[in-house]
Amino acid sequence: MNAVESKVDLSVKIGGLTLRNPIMPASGTFAEGLEKVLDFDRLGACVTKTITRELRTGNPLPRVVERPGSLINAIGIPSKGVAYFLEKTMPHYAGYSTPLVVSISAPTAEGFASLAAELTIPGITAIEANISCPNIEEDGKAFAMRAESTEKVTRELRKATNLPLWVKLTPNTGEMPDVARAAEASGADAVVVANTILSMAIDLKTFRPCLGNVMGGLSGPAVKPIILRQVFQCAKAVDIPVIGCGGISNCDDAVEYLIAGASAVQVGTATFLQPKTMTTIIDDLERFCAHRDIGRVSDLIGGVVIEEADEPDLAWLDPIS
Amino acid sequence: MNHMHPHHFGSQTEASPHHPVVAELTDVLKNEPVNEEYYHLVVRCSPEAAAAQAGQFFQLLCPHSGEAQPFLRRPMSVYGMNPQTRELEFLYKVTGAGTRGLATLRPGDQLDVFGPLGTGFTFDPSWRSIVAVGRGAGLATLAPLARSAKERGIHVTAILSARRPDLLVSVDLFRSFGADVVTVTDSRQTSGPANVERILRSLIAENRCDAFFTCGSSRLMRVQQRLAHEFDLPGQVAMEQQMACGIGLCYCCVRDFNVDGEIVSRRVCWDGPVFDLKEALP
Ligand SMILES: Cc1cc2nc3c(=O)[nH]c(=O)nc-3n(C[C@H](O)[C@H](O)[C@H](O)COP(=O)(O)OP(=O)(O)OC[C@H]3O[C@@H](n4cnc5c(N)ncnc54)[C@H](O)[C@@H]3O)c2cc1C
Ligand SMILES: Cc1cc2nc3c(=O)[nH]c(=O)nc-3n(C[C@H](O)[C@H](O)[C@H](O)COP(=O)(O)O)c2cc1C
Ligand code: FES
Numbered sequence: 001m002n003a004v005e006s007k008v009d010l011s012v013k014i015g016g017l018t019l020r021n022p023i024m025p026a027s028g029t030f031a032e033g034l035e036k037v038l039d040f041d042r043l044g045a046c047v048t049k050t051i052t053r054e055l056r057t058g059n060p061l062p063r064v065v066e067r068p069g070s071l072i073n074a075i076g077i078p079s080k081g082v083a084y085f086l087e088k089t090m091p092h093y094a095g096y097s098t099p100l101v102v103s104i105s106a107p108t109a110e111g112f113a114s115l116a117a118e119l120t121i122p123g124i125t126a127i128e129a130n131i132s133c134p135n136i137e138e139d140g141k142a143f144a145m146r147a148e149s150t151e152k153v154t155r156e157l158r159k160a161t162n163l164p165l166w167v168k169l170t171p172n173t174g175e176m177p178d179v180a181r182a183a184e185a186s187g188a189d190a191v192v193v194a195n196t197i198l199s200m201a202i203d204l205k206t207f208r209p210c211l212g213n214v215m216g217g218l219s220g221p222a223v224k225p226i227i228l229r230q231v232f233q234c235a236k237a238v239d240i241p242v243i244g245c246g247g248i249s250n251c252d253d254a255v256e257y258l259i260a261g262a263s264a265v266q267v268g269t270a271t272f273l274q275p276k277t278m279t280t281i282i283d284d285l286e287r288f289c290a291h292r293d294i295g296r297v298s299d300l301i302g303g304v305v306i307e308e309a310d311e312p313d314l315a316w317l318d319p320i321s
Numbered sequence: 322m323n324h325m326h327p328h329h330f331g332s333q334t335e336a337s338p339h340h341p342v343v344a345e346l347t348d349v350l351k352n353e354p355v356n357e358e359y360y361h362l363v364v365r366c367s368p369e370a371a372a373a374q375a376g377q378f379f380q381l382l383c384p385h386s387g388e389a390q391p392f393l394r395r396p397m398s399v400y401g402m403n404p405q406t407r408e409l410e411f412l413y414k415v416t417g418a419g420t421r422g423l424a425t426l427r428p429g430d431q432l433d434v435f436g437p438l439g440t441g442f443t444f445d446p447s448w449r450s451i452v453a454v455g456r457g458a459g460l461a462t463l464a465p466l467a468r469s470a471k472e473r474g475i476h477v478t479a480i481l482s483a484r485r486p487d488l489l490v491s492v493d494l495f496r497s498f499g500a501d502v503v504t505v506t507d508s509r510q511t512s513g514p515a516n517v518e519r520i521l522r523s524l525i526a527e528n529r530c531d532a533f534f535t536c537g538s539s540r541l542m543r544v545q546q547r548l549a550h551e552f553d554l555p556g557q558v559a560m561e562q563q564m565a566c567g568i569g570l571c572y573c574c575v576r577d578f579n580v581d582g583e584i585v586s587r588r589v590c591w592d593g594p595v596f597d598l599k600e601a602l603p
């Protein structure tokens with residue numbers, strides 16, 4: 001690294017929390033195994049696979065299928081429970097100075113709150129609430145599908161923990177800006193936009209669905225333009241930081257998200273293809289800023305230039321949000 | 322007789338930190354068909370990649386096959402490795418988009434490999450003689466055992482199974498390391514479990530089976546599991562499962578194992594692909 005490059009300030013602020021850079025893993029695509037390939041102390045944060053209180057086995061196999069430029073997964077949330085997480089998983093991260101963000105899920109608002117309370121302990125920096133999962137109090141509809149259920153679960157979470165609270169939204173709702181506003185109004189410190197897009201694939205040899213769970217979540221480069229649009233919309237809708245997540249494979253993708261309004265980004269599927277994607281992006285981001293004479297990466301956030309004449313006319317695209 | 326402790330496999334400490342994992346571009350030296358179905362691929366790589374152990378695998382970023390761009394990497398066992406010449410070998414069956422893409426590689430092309438991954442076969446110093454039983458693509462996985470065993474002064478008897486004699490691979494490789502090779506095929510009606518069991522029983526009777534190593538057939542695995550219990554012999558099996566990350570992140574590659582009567586789920590890429598024979602479920 002040369003002297004010019006090292007002048008770039010890569011740090012970003014997510015509420016009260018300062019991250020050394022805006023690059024972190026997406027939940028479910030990161031674990032201890034990656035230690036063999038990259039230094040966790042270079043990341044903006046570590047984000048764990050979603051954990052639940054109860055033991056869960058996850059979905060039937062096959063759990064993934066590939067499609068052009070994308071992956072569909074129906075892993076489910078295999079979870080060994082809280083005790084296992086505290087005893088076995090957490091110690092792995094104790095040796096790193098990187099903030100540990102724990103992703104949680106529960107079938108009820110009360111379940112979310114009690115799990116967040118139990119995880120409000122030294123060593124955990126922030127809670128990411130994966131509210132894209134089915135809410136059993138609403139016929140299995142995900143919390144993040146609607147503003148009301150998002151507000152309720154976020155309010156309960158806010159009461160339960162004083163840790164920074166990130167709420168991860170689903171892209172499968174037509175009301176995303178409203179959902180983001182609901183999260184903000186009920187005390188979220190940031191929203192993560194977004195989880196995977198509900199999708200399906202069928203095997204033409206057998207006429208059966210490719211996934212054991214029939215449907216799954218789409219991720220990878222193919223989803224980027226859609227999620228980027230949602231980040232843009234959410235960033236306009238709320239004042240809390242938006243963390244972008246969807247299809248990021250390289251520095252250009254990350255910069256695109258930042259200028260669309262994201263304060264930080266998460267990298268998921270790309271790590272499966274190139275395990276060092278995150279550290280490569282961090283290096284390239286520093287270079288990108290140095291070349292453009294951008295002193296602070298945070299100056300990129302929301303920098304998209306939209307002339308009045310460019311204001312999108314969405315009438316012909318109805319329905320959209 | 323030494324028994325394989327279950328925790329010998331799959332514990333995270335076992336996946337040794339002094340064996341680095343690399344993602345790198347390698348140079349294709351050779352990529353040629355060996356029969357109607359299989360290709361032999363040789364690449365020049367870093368010393369770290371060439372330090373792979375028998376039973377470990379790499380995740381290969383397969384090129385466009387002409388019709389399709391494979392999205393995920395494809396897992397492939399190490400067929401041969403030589404840290405001195407920095408060569409890494411794979412033996413693969415052309416199956417779908419990924420392996421068809423691999424088959425398009427020519428000397429001078431580059432191939433992105435990620436590995437070595439997973440836990441390989443392990444040896445007990447007290448063993449004198451082991452038996453390797455493989456079928457189909459499993460023969461590729463077992464092949465590097467021949468060299469590893471020889472380096473440790475352990476004799477190998479290999480029972481290699483295929484649909485037809487022309488589809489048997491690795492026979493010469495096993496022989497070149499001094500292994501005794503028995504070939505069995507469907508076309509000669511010698512590959513059935515009963516015949517393989519008969520061969521195994523006579524090897525056990527002759528004290529030529531201190532441990533079983535197997536890959537590629539759940540029928541043959543079950544035969545060996547029975548014999549392992551009957552004669553209280555240890556064994557290891559290399560298993561396959563569809564993979565995405567290959568390094569324990571995504572949980573798409575899980576299989577069930579029977580650990581002292583309890584069913585536990587393990588990641589083939591991280592806890593394996595080599596597992597205790599007695600715990601494996603078909
Ligand atoms: C640890 C390990 C080692 C392996 N070693 C070898 C080897 O040395 N030689 C060899 O010929 N084959 C080996 N295989 C199988 C090889 O990975 C598959 O044949 C290959 O992935 C097929 O990809 P494809 O795109 O050509 O086929 P497709 O059928 O189009 O693949 C579609 C999807 O299914 C997956 N898939 C298909 N068959 C298998 C399989 N048998 N195991 C796991 N995933 C599969 C693919 O990876 C891909 O994600 C190994 C598998 C594993 C898990
Ligand atoms: C295999 C896999 C497992 C995932 N598991 C989780 C999870 O447990 N919790 C969660 O909030 N998101 C999970 N996700 C979604 C990712 O965190 C991310 O939102 C999504 O993949 C989009 O980002 P990408 O395109 O960079 O992968 C998972 C994604 C994949 C591919
Ligand atoms: S392939 Fe991802 S955990 Fe095994």
